[in-house]
Amino acid sequence: MEKDAKIFVAGGRGMVGSAIVRRLQAEGYTHVLAPTSQELDLMDQAATLRFFQEERPRYVFLAAAKVGGIWANATYPGEFIRNNLMIQTNVIEAARISGVDKLLFMGSSCIYPREAPQPIKEEYLLSGPLEETNKPYAVAKIAGVIMCQAYNRQWGTRFVSCMPTNLYGPGDNYHPEDSHVVPALIRRFHEAKLRGDDKVVVWGSGTPRRELMHVDDLARAALLIMERYEDDLPINVGSGQEVSIRELAEMIREVVGFPGRLEWDRSKPDGTPRKLLDCSRLEALGFRPQIDLRQGLTMTYQSFLVGQGRM
Numbered sequence: 001m002e003k004d005a006k007i008f009v010a011g012g013r014g015m016v017g018s019a020i021v022r023r024l025q026a027e028g029y030t031h032v033l034a035p036t037s038q039e040l041d042l043m044d045q046a047a048t049l050r051f052f053q054e055e056r057p058r059y060v061f062l063a064a065a066k067v068g069g070i071w072a073n074a075t076y077p078g079e080f081i082r083n084n085l086m087i088q089t090n091v092i093e094a095a096r097i098s099g100v101d102k103l104l105f106m107g108s109s110c111i112y113p114r115e116a117p118q119p120i121k122e123e124y125l126l127s128g129p130l131e132e133t134n135k136p137y138a139v140a141k142i143a144g145v146i147m148c149q150a151y152n153r154q155w156g157t158r159f160v161s162c163m164p165t166n167l168y169g170p171g172d173n174y175h176p177e178d179s180h181v182v183p184a185l186i187r188r189f190h191e192a193k194l195r196g197d198d199k200v201v202v203w204g205s206g207t208p209r210r211e212l213m214h215v216d217d218l219a220r221a222a223l224l225i226m227e228r229y230e231d232d233l234p235i236n237v238g239s240g241q242e243v244s245i246r247e248l249a250e251m252i253r254e255v256v257g258f259p260g261r262l263e264w265d266r267s268k269p270d271g272t273p274r275k276l277l278d279c280s281r282l283e284a285l286g287f288r289p290q291i292d293l294r295q296g297l298t299m300t301y302q303s304f305l306v307g308q309g310r311m
Helices: 015-026 045-055 070-075 077-098 132-155 181-195 215-228 245-256 280-284 293-305
Strands: 006-010 031-033 059-062 102-106 159-164 166-168 199-203 209-214 235-237 242-244 261-265
Touching (some): 045 077, 059 215, 077 102, 077 132, 102 132, 102 215, 132 159, 159 215, 166 215, 166 293, 181 245, 199 245, 209 293, 242 245
Parallel strands (some): 102 159, 199 261
Antiparallel strands (some): 209 242
């Protein structure tokens, strides 16, 4: 990408998009477009196409999406599939019509089968049943991957997809019910600490294992993929830092400084038992994560304390 090229980061005010914007600016890219959802509603097909035709971005990072944890996916399944299908379809089609040089679609590791062999290779996509707790979201993301592949075959576009692992970091959503595991636990432990509680109740058994990646590492990977990756197959983006939910909860408890105990609510779902990505393709491009888990969690808690999280 040329430093003066016009670059559109769809979802540029969210956790992932804002990290990509920060990285682009840090590396000297001078023309980064990141309108708010009030300035540009990506669910509005006409408005999205008009934006592309007026601005004519050469590169697009498609990071806009409706995201959330197990509770949010179970409560708003229709919104998860509808909103994500609409957003990605409008952006991908507008990119095709306006002649974008290259687009990177940000998928999710939840697109892989629930019982996929570990570590998960890109080839395992559509090889088995999905995890039921986030199936509508996963189906929407799978549609985005296949849409990019289909457009490449029919219209010769350069639309590539990456599948990030579980992400966390500044700008995350700390809503008590809608959020993912890391921000949910940070808020829960922080508020319990302020109240002087003697325990915090955590969903599930604590046994599922998750790979976690700081969003600033993802942003570095996204720029590398945009610059060097041309394959039709989606590319995994992970850190190799895998912990059980129980280990993660204990680590966050220590980072927050909550002195009480953990209690596990086994009546609540665990989700996928394990998700660890095979990132051989990304490593072959020269990528290595730079932020270890404890360091990243400490940084994230500090950002929460100064009000960078969306409550």
